[in-house]
Amino acid sequence: MPVRIGVAGLSGRMGRLLAEEIAAAGCPLSGGIGRGETLDALAAASDVVIDFTRASTVQGHAEALAAAGVAWVLGTSGLSAGDESAVAAAAAHIPVVYAANFSxxxxxxxxxxxxxxxxxxxxxxxxxxxxxxxxxxxxxxxxxxxxxxxxxxxxxxxxxxxxxxxxxxxxxxxxxxxxxxxxxxxxxxxxxxxxxxxxxxxxxxxxxxxxFDRRTFASGAVRAALWAAGRSPGLYGMRDVLGLAS
The missing domain is CATH 3.30.360.10 (Dihydrodipicolinate Reductase; domain 2)
Known part of the structure; x- marks a missing residue:
């Protein structure tokens, strides 16, 4: 069964590339949200949510996705120590692939x-x-x-x-x-x-x-989403996705 992938930040530059890469991977785009929209409905319709939004959304997204039991691929930068603690807390309940760069x-x-x-x-x-x-x-x-x-x-x-x-x-x-x-x-x-x-x-x-092209980040994030679907809870990175983790 194809993995249903949602995108937080769908209307942005990365969001549009993600939608194209999700289609290229043969997966359904379950939906997306823009700035100021809540994540609950998107989480309910998705197996994995890819998130390239802003640091200010991270703690709320962590709580929503952990409650919904939905895998999370997070590429937002500029996180505070509190944001990173929220990501780690979510990873106790869901698989989280968190990377500064998905290339x-x-x-x-x-x-x-x-x-x-x-x-x-x-x-x-x-x-x-x-x-x-x-x-x-x-x-x-x-x-x-x-x-x-x-x-x-x-x-x-x-x-x-x-x-x-x-x-x-x-x-x-x-x-x-x-x-x-x-x-x-x-x-x-x-x-x-x-x-x-x-x-x-x-x-x-x-x-x-x-x-030279943001598409490398989008294709890497979709690769991470496919890898994370159905995975056990935990905090992962792109080294895990590429099989490089020791």
């Missing part, structure tokens, strides 16, 4: 970032993350940039919150040992560019991903 390429970059960080000592290699997005993006650093930072921190065995440096300005003093630096650029209609730099005294290694 298969970015998923592989994140895996490589963690491996590289584990192999390149922080006292010899400074880690810096540079990202650029379109002028309409409302959060910075981007969710993908933060995910890169978390991957580096995991490889180094530290908590990102303890070593993150973002928005340097003025007389900052020397770079803190072991810091993970972030820089965010905004302009034009750049879909998404992310670079992770490991800068040593005698070499520099750069890992870069550029997205």
């Amino acid at each position: 298969p390429g970015v998923t592989l970059v994140l895996a490589l970032a963690e491996q590289m960080a584990a192999s390149l000592p922080p006292d010899r290699y400074d880690a810096e993350i540079l990202e650029m997005h379109h002028r309409q993006k409302v959060d910075a650093p981007s969710g993908t940039a933060v995910a890169l930072g978390r991957a580096v921190a995991a490889g180094r065995g530290v908590d990102l919150a303890d070593v993150m440096q973002s928005g340097r300005d003025g007389h900052t003093g020397p770079r803190a040992p072991g810091a993970i630096g972030f820089a965010a650029l905004r302009g034009g209609q750049v879909v998404g560019e992310h670079s992770l730099l490991f800068a040593g005294s005698d070499e520099q290694i750069v890992l870069t991903h550029r997205a």
Whole structure:
């Protein structure tokens, strides 16, 4: 039986691409909601809901989908600690695939970032993350940039919150040992560019991903929705969807 997929944020740019990718996958689009609409009716008609809305909706969506027992594919960025706690609470009742970026390429970059960080000592290699997005993006650093930072921190065995440096300005003093630096650029209609730099005294290694079309995120999210349908409750990521999780 085809998986019924609903879209929160159907009227937006990503929503339209998601509708096309759902059709291409041979699945019925069970419906969608726009800004300010409640999720209850959509949840009742769906097996999975894909959600690319705003951080302000996350806690309400978490409660509604957990109550309905409907799988959730969440790609909203800029979540607070409270939002992430609500996502984790929902995952105790339903399968949740939560990712900063649903591109298969970015998923592989994140895996490589963690491996590289584990192999390149922080006292010899400074880690810096540079990202650029379109002028309409409302959060910075981007969710993908933060995910890169978390991957580096995991490889180094530290908590990102303890070593993150973002928005340097003025007389900052020397770079803190072991810091993970972030820089965010905004302009034009750049879909998404992310670079992770490991800068040593005698070499520099750069890992870069550029997205040229948002469709890569939409097709990845639909792939995640098909994977999540019927799955046991839990908090998953794209590494699980691609079979990369250890």
